[in-house]
Amino acid sequence: MKTAETTVARAHPALVALQRIKHRSVAVPKGPALVLVVLVVVGTLLSPYFATWSNVLTMLTSASVIGIISVGMTFVIISAGIDLSVGALVALVAVVATMDSVQQGGWALMIAVALATGLGAGLVNGLLVAYGHLVPFIATLAMLASARGVAELISGGTPQTSLDETFNQIGSAKPFGIPLPVWVFAAVVVVGWFLLNRTTFGRRTFALGGNREATRLAGIKIRKHILILYTLSGLTAAIASVLLTARLTSGSNAVGTLYELDAIAAVIIGGTLLAGGRGTIAGSVLGVLIFTVITNIFVLKNLETDVQNIAKGVIIAGAVLLQRRRQNAPERAQGHHNEQRNDGYDNFSRTNGWAVSDKAGDARRVGGPRCGRVGVGVHQ
Amino acid sequence: MTTLLSVRGAVKQFAGVRALDSVDLDVIAGEVHCLLGQNGAGKSTLIKVLAGAHEPDSGELLLDGRPVRIPDPRAALDLGIVTIYQELDVVPGLRVYENVFLGHELARAGWEQRRRMRAATTDALVRLGHPEIAPDAELGDLSPAGQQVVCMARALLREARLVVMDEPSAALASHEVANLFRVIGELTAAGIAVIYITHRLAEIRQIGDRVTVLKDGRTVSHGLDINATSDETLVRLMTGRDVANTFPPRRVVAENAPELLRVERLNRAGSFADVSFSIRAGEIVGLAGLVGSGRSEILGSIYGAIHPDSGEVTLDGQPLRPGDPAMAVRRGLGLAPEERKSQALLLDQAVYRNLSLASLERFATAGVMNRRREMTEAVAKIQSLGVRPTEPRQSIRQLSGGNQQKVVVGRWLVRECRVLLLDEPTRGVDVGARADLYALIRQLADTGVGILLVSSEIPEVLGLADRVLIVRQGRVIAECAADETDEEQVLSLLMKGSAL
Numbered sequence: 102m103k104t105a106e107t108t109v110a111r112a113h114p115a116l117v118a119l120q121r122i123k124h125r126s127v128a129v130p131k132g133p134a135l136v137l138v139v140l141v142v143v144g145t146l147l148s149p150y151f152a153t154w155s156n157v158l159t160m161l162t163s164a165s166v167i168g169i170i171s172v173g174m175t176f177v178i179i180s181a182g183i184d185l186s187v188g189a190l191v192a193l194v195a196v197v198a199t200m201d202s203v204q205q206g207g208w209a210l211m212i213a214v215a216l217a218t219g220l221g222a223g224l225v226n227g228l229l230v231a232y233g234h235l236v237p238f239i240a241t242l243a244m245l246a247s248a249r250g251v252a253e254l255i256s257g258g259t260p261q262t263s264l265d266e267t268f269n270q271i272g273s274a275k276p277f278g279i280p281l282p283v284w285v286f287a288a289v290v291v292v293g294w295f296l297l298n299r300t301t302f303g304r305r306t307f308a309l310g311g312n313r314e315a316t317r318l319a320g321i322k323i324r325k326h327i328l329i330l331y332t333l334s335g336l337t338a339a340i341a342s343v344l345l346t347a348r349l350t351s352g353s354n355a356v357g358t359l360y361e362l363d364a365i366a367a368v369i370i371g372g373t374l375l376a377g378g379r380g381t382i383a384g385s386v387l388g389v390l391i392f393t394v395i396t397n398i399f400v401l402k403n404l405e406t407d408v409q410n411i412a413k414g415v416i417i418a419g420a421v422l423l424q425r426r427r428q429n430a431p432e433r434a435q436g437h438h439n440e441q442r443n444d445g446y447d448n449f450s451r452t453n454g455w456a457v458s459d460k461a462g463d464a465r466r467v468g469g470p471r472c473g474r475v476g477v478g479v480h481q
Numbered sequence: 482m483t484t485l486l487s488v489r490g491a492v493k494q495f496a497g498v499r500a501l502d503s504v505d506l507d508v509i510a511g512e513v514h515c516l517l518g519q520n521g522a523g524k525s526t527l528i529k530v531l532a533g534a535h536e537p538d539s540g541e542l543l544l545d546g547r548p549v550r551i552p553d554p555r556a557a558l559d560l561g562i563v564t565i566y567q568e569l570d571v572v573p574g575l576r577v578y579e580n581v582f583l584g585h586e587l588a589r590a591g592w593e594q595r596r597r598m599r600a601a602t603t604d605a606l607v608r609l610g611h612p613e614i615a616p617d618a619e620l621g622d623l624s625p626a627g628q629q630v631v632c633m634a635r636a637l638l639r640e641a642r643l644v645v646m647d648e649p650s651a652a653l654a655s656h657e658v659a660n661l662f663r664v665i666g667e668l669t670a671a672g673i674a675v676i677y678i679t680h681r682l683a684e685i686r687q688i689g690d691r692v693t694v695l696k697d698g699r700t701v702s703h704g705l706d707i708n709a710t711s712d713e714t715l716v717r718l719m720t721g722r723d724v725a726n727t728f729p730p731r732r733v734v735a736e737n738a739p740e741l742l743r744v745e746r747l748n749r750a751g752s753f754a755d756v757s758f759s760i761r762a763g764e765i766v767g768l769a770g771l772v773g774s775g776r777s778e779i780l781g782s783i784y785g786a787i788h789p790d791s792g793e794v795t796l797d798g799q800p801l802r803p804g805d806p807a808m809a810v811r812r813g814l815g816l817a818p819e820e821r822k823s824q825a826l827l828l829d830q831a832v833y834r835n836l837s838l839a840s841l842e843r844f845a846t847a848g849v850m851n852r853r854r855e856m857t858e859a860v861a862k863i864q865s866l867g868v869r870p871t872e873p874r875q876s877i878r879q880l881s882g883g884n885q886q887k888v889v890v891g892r893w894l895v896r897e898c899r900v901l902l903l904d905e906p907t908r909g910v911d912v913g914a915r916a917d918l919y920a921l922i923r924q925l926a927d928t929g930v931g932i933l934l935v936s937s938e939i940p941e942v943l944g945l946a947d948r949v950l951i952v953r954q955g956r957v958i959a960e961c962a963a964d965e966t967d968e969e970q971v972l973s974l975l976m977k978g979s980a981l
Contacts, residue, residue, distance in 0.1 A: 300845070305841065322807045
């Protein structure tokens with residue numbers, strides 16, 4: 102089989118490879134796609150209303166907020182980072198954009214201030230991670246706490262009504278019969294997909310998550326790159342917040358709670374490795390849609406939210422277990438050590454890879470499920 | 482002379498590939514049995530079978546003549562088979578004795594018996610000739626050689642009957658290798674059998690009793706008496722061909738060749754001091770030194786991977802900013818680092834992505850990648866480097882060490898770098914791929930690239946370089962033309978005043 106392939110590759114190597122690339126990059130992760138199809142079938146069977154156009158639009162609209170956040174989160178997670186602050190940033194942006202002084206400037210100022218707030222907070226995250234050498238988990242956890250604190254300080258803990266009709270239109274307008282938030286969601290997805298798969302920025306993001314030290318030694322400015330990644334995540338949180346605030350016609354420090362977990366879960370279900378180096382935008386979109394459909398089915402059937410949460414948890418665990426099995430199979434088959442399994446941990450823990458490139462460091466890095474480890478072999 | 486362990490006709494298949502295809506092996510108690518073979522010959526799979534990491538699809542394992550099964554690592558340990566991997570499986574944050582007893586701590590009613598564990602550890606270390614290692618030392622503070630000794634102490638205390646060592650000398654300096662051999666002598670004197678894997682023929686001569694040669698998953702020859710077998714025979718068995726002179730011929734570097742790289746009084750506390758030299762276009766400069774002599778740190782400081790304390794590096798007369806690899810790359814430097822997997826490769830990504838990593842902007846317009854151009858270039862480089870398999874979309878993890886290394890060097894060819902720093906370019910690379918790499922490095926120099934080569938293998942430095950710098954304890958102590966010196970002279974310079 103191998104030889105046959107090689108012969109073909111010799112005949113038209115560039116062509117064959119190109120075709121493969123094209124073939125691969127439009128492909129949608131099969132696992133999550135299958136889960137979504139099953140859920141859609143179940144929904145259609147359970148409720149006659151499920152498959153109606155208006156319900157589909159409702160679902161897409163409610164998916165758009167988390168969906169947009171997930172696009173930024175996909176980048177961060179592929180780079181082997183994490184952004185826990187996005188939910189809090191949604192609240193901060195909502196509150197800042199609906200301050201009296203900002204509202205007086207009209208809808209344009211509200212949007213500008215909202216985006217600037219998200220970018221600024223994301224920039225701070227990026228500075229802490231890239232230049233402060235804080236672990237992403239800690240840096241963004243700190244942002245999570247303080248952003249919500251600032252939001253509460255500004256709003257005094259009470260929702261601020263948005264009085265600007267044009268601004269509120271963002272949540273309710275329906276150009277060409279489709280709600281504006283859905284259009285924005287689609288645009289963010291397309292831009293994100295392009296950025297990730299067609300630009301040097303995307304390629305560097307994959308490289309960074311795959312092997313931080315190798316990326317640094319290849320001459321890529323990884324600190325600048327990390328800075329941009331978190332700023333980008335702050336921006337998507339801000340866009341999501343504008344849509345949410347316009348729809349609710351108010352900004353409150355209580356919105357966006359646990360959005361970070363929904364977004365991370367969607368990204369992981371979509372097949373992106375939490376350890377970094379691998380992932381797709383399409384997968385994350387599917388992950389968000391899976392959650393939306395589950396919620397929708399439960400709402401249509403008037404079921405309790407506790408059952409709904411249990412179902413979500415089961416789907417998260419199930420989807421990731423399925424991916425694990427698929428990924429492990431080919432690696433085991435090659436009989437190679439799984440050297441880089443713990444990359445994520447590795448990337449979190451090391452700020453200057455050169456210093457730990459000794460043998461001891463290797464041994465620690467290899468600590469994953471490599472076979473036949475003396476002493477701790479029982480965990481095989 | 483009783484046979485301790487026999488492998489009979491072991492077959493192991495992975496997704497249609499026969500990693501082991503009828504392997505036979507007999508190990509006698511108290512002997513050092515060397516396992517020889519190129520990368521991909523099946524050595525790793527075989528030792529994983531013995532360690533219980535893989536179960537063979539067919540074939541027999543006999544211990545003391547009785548058939549046994551080794552379904553998991555625990556079973557291997559219970560049978561007295563201990564494997565010491567190349568990348569030591571130790572916990573750097575734990576103490577020495579805790580590592581030695583990891584997984585079988587001595588305890589009474591749930592309470593650890595630390596005193597007994599410490600005493601037993603000390604006993605074992607003394608038996609191995611290393612009383613200076615304190616059982617309470619933190620393992621991460623020991624040198625790689627020290628950590629290896631701890632692994633062997635662990636084997637002793639497990640009452641091992643067979644110790645399998647995968648390239649134990651790869652990370653050791655020569656005097657440490659001598660210690661390693663003494664320790665192995667202690668093991669065999671106690672009746673323990675050792676399976677020893679290495680790429681270095683000289684070591685096999687020094688320590689081995691018998692040798693088994695694997696090729697393409699088959700035993701081509703087993704239980705050969707080492708003293709009755711010549712190096713040529715072994716190489717022929719391994720490669721299936723005769724390898725004569727693998728080093729390509731030198732060309733005289735023109736007197737007026739421009740100076741590319743200049744290193745001026747470079748210092749880094751604890752690593753090296755007062756290092757000055759220069760490289761001209763088309764010249765290969767070898768840096769010979771023992772592990773720990775500071776040679777890798779010198780390379781890293783030139784490149785900006787680590788920060789020197791003082792001194793200056795200039796390229797084309799313009800200084801490079803210390804600690805800034807991005808600038809070094811932009812100005813035309815390239816580095817193939819020592820730790821291929823952790824410092825150079827995107828293991829889970831395709832070959833073509835590994836090739837283009839340092840040159841992304843070359844294939845992009847305003848940040849948008851032109852993938853056709855990138856792929857065309859990758860295909861061309863794969864062909865000219867002789868990377869196998871030739872599929873650019875293949876994940877690089879699936880390539881052999883030699884082919885991975887070709888890709889690492891190829892990355893800098895794509896970049897068209899002007900000075901290439903090579904740190905142990907042939908570590909873990911089999912004989913055939915080595916010759917390819919030597920030819921490639923010489924070819925590069927012939928096109929005017931300046932090359933700085935670090936290697937632990939003196940013949941490699943002498944065979945490849947035009948000029949050799951001898952580094953000892955962080956200082957350049959001598960410089961000579963490679964064809965005016967020999968291995969013994971270099972070795973004596975390197976070792977003078979060292980522990981041996």
